[in-house]
Amino acid sequence: MGLFSKPIKSLEDLFVHMLQDIYYAEQQIVKNLPTMVEKASNAQLKSAFSHHLSETQTHVKRLEKIFDLRGEAAKGVTCQAIDGILAEAKEVLSDCSDREVCDAAMLAAAQAVEHYEMTRYGTLIAFAEQLNQSEAARILGETLAEEKNADKTLTSIAESRVNRMAAE
């Protein structure tokens, strides 16, 4: 059975497994973002992290709504990918001594998180549509739009300020 809690025999099983994976991932992000809000020096970056923390709390609730629609208890399974991205971010930050360079490191880590979420939500939406679960697809789409928007905001903060400050 490998790493999975339950054998995955159908697209439906895989869909549920991936919902549990992203449910765990979103919860880890909720736990980690407050440290990023606290550590960010750049005001725009701080506020982007803080705004996305509140969005991420909504992402957790939306997933609970989907489990609820399915008549299942919300449950997470360890997502090694998000654990790896977050562990790597912590390691880089602990080695980083310059404020501005730390901002650039946190911003890069946050974009890795957003891209992970975007790929997962993209797949989940495609699976939900294939399985004729249009309400789940719609809810997942709301979150995907916010992940994309968070990523765009981070890109503009990086390009307009944070990378230049880190280079000085």
Ligand SMILES: [Fe+2]
């Ligand atoms: Fe999210």
Ligand SMILES: [Fe+2]
């Ligand atoms: Fe996100």
